[in-house]
Amino acid sequence: MTLRSDRAATDGRAPVPATATDVSAERLLADYATGEGSPVTAVDAALARIDRDDPGLNAFCLVLADEARAAARASAERWERGAPVGPLDGVPVAVKDVHLLRGHPTLKGSLTTPSEGPWEEDSPAVARLREAGAIFVGKTTTPELAWKAVTDSPLTGVTRNPWDPATTPGGSSGGSAAAVAAGMVPMATGTDGGGSIRIPASFSGIVGIKPTWGLVPHYPASPFGSLAHTGPMTRTVGDTALMLEVMTGSDHRDWAALAPPGPGLGDVRLRTEPGDLIRGTRIALAPTLGGLAVDPEVTAAVLAAADVLSDLGAHVVEADPGLPDARWEFHVLWYAGAAKATERVTGPDRDLLDPGLREIIEEGLAFSAQDYLTAMASRMEMGARMGRFHTEHDLLLTPATPFPAFEAGRECPPELAGERWTAWAGFSHPFNMTQQPAASVPCGFTSAGLPVGLQVVGPRHADARVLAACRALELARPWSERRP
Template sequence: MHYLSATEALRLFRSGEASPVELVSAVIERAEAVEPSVNAFAEMFYDQALDAARAAEKRYLAGDARPLEGLPVAVKEEAPIAGHRNTLGSLPLRDEVATVTAPFVQRIIDAGGIVHARTTTPEFCCAPVTWTKLWGVTRNPWNLAYSPGGSSGGSAAALAAGSTTLATGSDIGGSIRIPSSFCGVTGFKPPYGRVPEFPPFNLDHYCHEGPMARSVADVALLENVIAGPHPSDVVSLRPKLVIPSPLEPAAGLRIALSPDLGCFDVDADVAANTLAAAERLREAGAVVTEVSLPWKLADIIRAARIHFGMIFGPSVRPLLEAHGDDLTSYARAFVAESDEIAKEDYYQGLELEAALYYPLGELLEEYDALICPTMAVPALPAEWDHGDIPEGRNDSSWMDVMMTVPFNIASRCPVLSVPSGRAGNGVPTGLSIVGKTYDDVTAFRVAAAHEERYPWYTDPAHRPAIG
């Protein structure tokens, strides 16, 4: 029962065939079995969750159920919840307690979602793997030698392991999509402003809060709860967009396929799985055409480093100055790289971002969506650190494999990552579906069409063997 989809659980709750208490109990039992190996949770609220499940059961009996009534939701620890720890995975912040709740998390609670756990992240969410001095190493349920990715690694690992039904993530360089790819789950980076963000990072156009789940329908369900304007966020979009159900078929859609985005060195298993995904979409009636993009990896990395160096890095620097070696090696390196960025670089960064978007914008005028690998590699080692080089590759930094970053630069484009297959090391690979600016619905149509022909988690063969 711990792998029950959210949409199916709601149907069973409404019909009386199952209860929130049964689901929450099953998810907690599963978490207790797998957490010693996976380590996806930073904090657990099992007793409170069971109390909430009993209250949800009464709401169903009274005919007063809300959109997420009785569903377990694991919330990434970077999102504040009043009265609970908000450490950002940092040892110096281990006693930090939030005084406010992030707007999108409050919407989950108000919709009847049951927050039974907070999920692990890398320190300050600044790495594509998930390990910290505070929480230790979070591991990929498909192969414990590998990372679930980052920074929403705990959320993806919990979904893959069956220790939550829904989860939240945030994405400033791929932090929803990377773990979704590595763990074989579905994650959505909404376009900038779709989901209200907490200040001051609501004003950072690379930054997005978004839903993660084991199916496209479940992602849409959670997205429809958390999206919409909020008075605390000046960039939150009006009117609220609702992803429809059912979605229209993908037949007739024109889809561009880029196996490498013009500049990434893509692993052979990832490339093969991407081409197989393209064939599934052709079977769905879409017209899929391979295209080329004129991007240069050096320009992508330079634009991102300028952006991070102007906003993200300086936000961490005071803690580095105060606590030094208490920070992880990758967090210290992140600040050091940011220190190399001068204020005069900011304008060059804007020029680079504009130049990088222009050919993508032209492409999406001709096509309804773009598909590409989510990451250039299937996975990274669980304890991978800044500066480590994956075996058999010549990468100079982790951004060399992060095919997610261009779509933080093109931040108004919605992007879903869905499972595309498995690699030789046993871990899943991901397919990114990139929509036109603010055209979320078409991206979901493509994702649903692919999932219809390649479902995961509904089939026990597409579940990790852990536990």
């Protein structure tokens, strides 16, 4: 099946301003309100950028050109009447292909997913975005069933990083990250079960947050259980706060969903003095999080970002929470989830699965109920340890990833050949175990011009505090004008 068949050609269309693809959603919305911009122009620009750049990046597995243009015309009419339907009316948005999008297949990067449907529901995050007026331009690539922290799959092939197409954008939300970084859309959905928002945000030079677990409702329930979070991916902290505020709306299909957090996220977006956002905040800095190996250029960028926050009035001290190495426990939960997700894939169809996915499925089937309960007990102790840590430290800073993006098409860089992706994701998956909010925000570039991400971690329910620190850094050291 050719998933790109709905992409309309742009030949013969009037040129659209490049700025329509390179500005934030907040700027687009402000221009719609004054009449200086139009959803029609913005969507045409997004589709033109996709036509131009996606053949080399492979960020999209489905493009909805005709549908998006029709929605843009309807949005423009609403803005002309002064009656936008919601806070994202007319903003082009991409949806990761693990989230249900009504009327279109959700194949999750797998040759084993039937495409015929019916596809009659939106996932909760998509439903809230639709209600807010977002315009869906397409679905983005993911590794099969979102199982690993890079993006390639048997269904869609290899996705590449706009900063250097020889490298990976990370994963599993790599298509969303590449689409946002390349200016194809200002916003995209992501999921994060072990770093799948933060890792691609770091590798691709964008902003992404894994919210407190349950803050964004999830349906259908993830086979990876309470490791899996849904969150926004954008180019600016303001857009991240705006998108997250929309996505937190309640949904009766998720029995574990939290109540929306109130106006705090919007407050972050409206504040423009970096010192006011961070002054007095007690920040712990853990450059290696208990001894993880880190590239020197990544370390330098993270330390420089911590210095910026200190100069703005935060109280920054080097302190490590002392988390145990819980990779085995994470594997028990993650690999068992992968086995559950594929229990109905039988016979010859199992040969169609990503070979690495097949391997972890076999390991997942070998774990016992006692192994699972042991892993759950470990994560509860990790959560308690982090709870105590945050009584003394409002936030924790670490690198988002230990090194910049490496070669596309690999699960690990060459020096970790033969390992699983979890061998290099030690800054991210612990905070899926503890369910805390954690964001990656750009903090610099390597000498080769690849982005570096700073991870900002907060206690559960402190999502606004995490974003406030990210916003302070963004205001003090603007990066969003730098493009791949």
